[in-house]
Amino acid sequence: YEKLRSDGIRAWVVENSRIAAVMTASAIRSVREAANSQCCRAVTAASDATKTCKEAVRSRMTALLATSKKTLVTAKAKAIKASTTAKTIAKNGHVQATAVGAAGGAAAVGAWRQEAIRKERV
Secondary structure (H helix, E strand, O other), X not given: OHHHHHHOHHHHHHHHHHHHXXXXXXXXXXXXXXXXXXXXXXHHHHHHHHHHHHHHHHHHHHXXXXXXXXXXXXXXXXXXXXXXXXXXXXXXXXXXXXXXXXXXXXXXXXXXXXXXXXXXXX
């Protein structure tokens, strides 16, 4: 109060305005630094999350690729085995005779059935 009385109101307002400006600038700097720090942390967290996601996807793709290759090899081996077995069975004379007999029997039954149908229509 004494400074106000001795220097006058104008000087007192100017001095207090400067103090307020300095305090405001300091507060703005602090807020800016805090915002910048939080922004950096958010960017780092997003980057880390992206890296983790990429690593997980790559790991899963590698596992799927390995499983696919293994399945392909197994399927190929089974197909070769089935083909070999079918060829072996087809070369067997007993199987050939059975197949011919079954085909002949089927033809005879089919002919007999056709004749029966023809007779029913008449």
